[in-house]
Amino acid sequence: MSGMDAVVDVSNVCWANDIAPGPKSPRLGRLRILTDAWRGLYGAQTRMELVVDRSLRYKIPPGERHEFDRMCRTGELVEVPYADPVMLSMAGERDLKVISRDKFIDLRRRHAWIEGAAERFYRWRVESGGLRFVPSGIVPVSGHVVSQAEEDKELTRDGLKDRKDVLNFAWKCVSRCALSQLWPDRILLWPVVDRETGAPVCPDRNCRRPLVKVGARKSARQIVVARRDDGTEIVRFPLEAGDCVEIGRGALSHGINLDGLGDQHRQAVAAVSRHHLLLELDDRLVLSARDVGSSHGTEVQRWTGQALGDPRRLAAGEEVRLNSPDRLVLAGAVVVRMSGRRHSPDVEYPESGDAGGASTAFADPKQ
Numbered sequence: 001m002s003g004m005d006a007v008v009d010v011s012n013v014c015w016a017n018d019i020a021p022g023p024k025s026p027r028l029g030r031l032r033i034l035t036d037a038w039r040g041l042y043g044a045q046t047r048m049e050l051v052v053d054r055s056l057r058y059k060i061p062p063g064e065r066h067e068f069d070r071m072c073r074t075g076e077l078v079e080v081p082y083a084d085p086v087m088l089s090m091a092g093e094r095d096l097k098v099i100s101r102d103k104f105i106d107l108r109r110r111h112a113w114i115e116g117a118a119e120r121f122y123r124w125r126v127e128s129g130g131l132r133f134v135p136s137g138i139v140p141v142s143g144h145v146v147s148q149a150e151e152d153k154e155l156t157r158d159g160l161k162d163r164k165d166v167l168n169f170a171w172k173c174v175s176r177c178a179l180s181q182l183w184p185d186r187i188l189l190w191p192v193v194d195r196e197t198g199a200p201v202c203p204d205r206n207c208r209r210p211l212v213k214v215g216a217r218k219s220a221r222q223i224v225v226a227r228r229d230d231g232t233e234i235v236r237f238p239l240e241a242g243d244c245v246e247i248g249r250g251a252l253s254h255g256i257n258l259d260g261l262g263d264q265h266r267q268a269v270a271a272v273s274r275h276h277l278l279l280e281l282d283d284r285l286v287l288s289a290r291d292v293g294s295s296h297g298t299e300v301q302r303w304t305g306q307a308l309g310d311p312r313r314l315a316a317g318e319e320v321r322l323n324s325p326d327r328l329v330l331a332g333a334v335v336v337r338m339s340g341r342r343h344s345p346d347v348e349y350p351e352s353g354d355a356g357g358a359s360t361a362f363a364d365p366k367q
Contacts, residue, residue, distance in 0.1 A: 002043060005097065016124070088111045169217050228332070272294070291317065
């Protein structure tokens with residue numbers, strides 16, 4: 001295997017009008033120009049894995065679909081529902097270069113190797129003599145920025161992106177599902193939008209019943225609870241200005257019961273106390289946290305500008321105000337952070353600031 005074998009972001013290349021100017025549509029000819037240029041530099045036998053989003057099939061001109069289908073049949077193109085995670089898995093497992101203009105921000109947590117291998121990521125530059133390949137500019141980013149990218153994808157997937165008629169209101173489920181029993185007045189999670197009807201439905205996978213609107217939602221920040229060992233998210237939920245919520249491992253009347261969110265996380269949250277942490281968001285969207293007397297404690301880690309500082313255990317009942325991008329660790333096993341996502345139906349707040357400012361962000365900059 002050549003040291004310059006690569007995986008190519010086919011959709012990214014086919015949409016690149018600078019490679020071969022023309023109508024605003026993806027063209028397979030641009031892919032051929034790029035692969036020829038790469039092999040011209042590194043040898044005709046250089047292996048290039050070509051991974052493409054399935055959606056490109058329906059966007060290329062009709063005259064190119066026969067060629068697209070032929071390349072898929074012969075295995076020249078690897079057609080998948082979503083190319084980015086497949087490309088990164090292939091690159092990570094086989095030590096391939098990556099050719100794309102994407103910075104893969106939303107996948108940095110899942111593929112943590114990216115930031116330590118910036119030299120393996122290339123983009124193209126059009127020059128008078130043809131295509132030149134240069135570093136794509138992968139640099140470390142904070143968990144706050146990663147969260148924003150992740151959540152943009154999530155809101156799009158759940159049908160919530162730009163749905164102010166859903167995001168600006170609180171909702172309740174009137175069925176007898178687990179979430180309606182836990183939160184009878186209003187569910188604390190974001191709704192899911194039914195793809196066929198466009199209506200907001202219960203986020204409980206076993207329910208998906210239509211929700212009932214129960215009033216306007218105030219400006220909110222999204223709170224993320226994740227496992228410390230591998231960063232897997234357990235739950236995320238909006239916390240509204242002027243509201244508070246308790247996080248623990250018991251049936252909480254206005255809180256998040258980590259023990260009730262699935263068997264796959266039960267072992268990870270086992271050391272969290274039944275009543276562990278109280279979070280409160282004030283009218284300026286400043287987040288405060290208080291350990292309410294947990295058995296195994298809560299630690300706060302402050303962001304120093306370059307990395308997270310040493311953890312400091314909170315005393316029982318101690319309250320702290322959180323800057324961007326600090327984090328809390330519950331019982332050494334569960335991370336609580338404020339994500340990059342904010343929802344302000346009336347007022348826009350700055351993205352960051354100290355705990356005395358108009359806004360804070362609370363994120364995990366890299367686990």
